Amino acid sequence: IRKKALEKREETIIVDRACRQETLAYEMESHAIGKRPENPTDLVEEGELLLTLNIFYPVIFQKHKDHKPYQTVLVLGSQKLTELRDSISCVSDLQIGGEFSSQPDQAPEHISKDLYKSAFFYFEGIFYNDKRYPECRDLSRTIIEWSESHDRGYGNLQSVKMEDYTFNDLSLKIGFPYLFCHQGNCEHIIIITDIRLIHHDDCLDRKLYPLLIKKHWLCTRKCFVCKMYTARWVTNKDSLAPEDPCFFCDVCFRMLHYDVEGNKLGEFLAYPYVDPGIFN
């Protein structure tokens, strides 16, 4: 009887251990608590404000219908908007444009982040444009012109430079969705969840801010062939692939689509692919 009871327990027991995601989440939240800087000039002062921002990913998967994935960032009140912009890591920044089926070895190294540097924030009716580099364009100009052209009831929208403003200068609503747009059409919603005074137990090293607290973990797409490596190429209209679009890792891609001399086999269009889960 005892044996049966033990067997039954073996089958039905549910062990509640922390899974990897949970330990990662906990680590992220608490890794910076209590840190002090080595250089005393980097110390955060006493009356400093600490904002908690949720930055939502622009991906739209079906499984994210109920709650969109987001990352949480802590920002000091005296930090400039440009620092926040630099800390937002979005996969669309790493895209490499262009079709490279004929010359797979020459996929250029420069990524979209370097090519299209313009970005803006939208808080409370004012567009904050990034004008640090000469090639940054004023993306918000189109929107302002559109709103002024017909009387759409949007009030006065202004456009200013991002690098002149810190968070202390802004007037913000908590819980209200604001916008961050870069690459021309990659839009992230930003929501401020909390503003509070800095506390003795917080991380007091100014260089670590904006601090990433929470990040959503996205599943990476694996290569269709080996199912082991992360996909780095995506093909369309591929006569050699079973589905459209199809993902391949570098090795499998070359083995399937090119012969020993490097000639292209079959008809296809190939693009370098950067997986959204690359930041895991």
Add this chain to the structure above:
Amino acid sequence: MSSVPGLQADCEELLGAFQEADTVRFERFAELWRERRFHTIFYGRIRALERNKLTKKTLELAQQYFLPPYAFQIRVGALYLLYGLYSTQLCQPKQKIRIALKDWPEIQRFQQDLIGSQHYDAAYIFRTLRLSRAFHFTAMPKLLNYRTKKKIQENEFKEEFKDPSNRVNSLITNDVLEELMNIHDHYQKMKCVISADKSHPDKALSLIKDEFVVTLKDITLEHQEWQQNRMKLFLNAKETDEISNKKEEGILLESEGSERANALARIKYRSYSAVVEASKSRRHRQVKLESSESGSNYGKSPNRSKKNSRRPQPARRRDSLEVK
């Protein structure tokens, strides 16, 4: 935010017991706390991340009782509760209590009240919390998070905890009455000045009653007393209802036992002398009297208790009634 099941019930039960004890001393609260082994509330989640979340939710719930419109005693109880929860939490480093900026003046006023009415233990506890940096000063009391909820849960706190919302009183406060008094005097003086006889206003100018400010004050006081009496009646009705319901359900033995225990506990802590002679032969009788009177004792005016004291009772009980 999904609430922790049972947490609100536990906190309300503790605060209810504290309210019934009718005192604001910390020793009393500490006894109640230890009786219930309240520190085990944090043992529910052992893993680090969930521990953090649980502690945050607990502190947030307790913090809500700390602010108006709750009654003074409940607020002191909430202060002790926050102190207890903050000190016994298992998280390292400790999770903090979030207080919104708009609530700070209220809390400071509360502290002044405590010091003024010489509840030094409560004031000391507040000061300890401040010194140990237990507070986060935030813009909004609740930390937001984003899930589309199927239904929004309304937190319903017990009505008995709240101070009876006295709209009349909040409109006609002391300040308002003072102002009115001043204006009234000024008005009378003006009338004197412009009328022929410099010491009295003209008959033709007397358009309002002279003592209307005093009458106004009397009326508001009456209203407040009436409201308090009504609350007590309501509470008594509730208590007697509960007791009679329990009896009807047929679990006589248990309820009587616990009633006996409750009644004895109540007698003990209310009277200033020890109840030694709750003799076994009379205990049953005593309890019956106590339970039917428990409602009527509860803070009513002394004439009522004299009427009750006609019933056969040990002398000590009568003392305790009148002292109360």
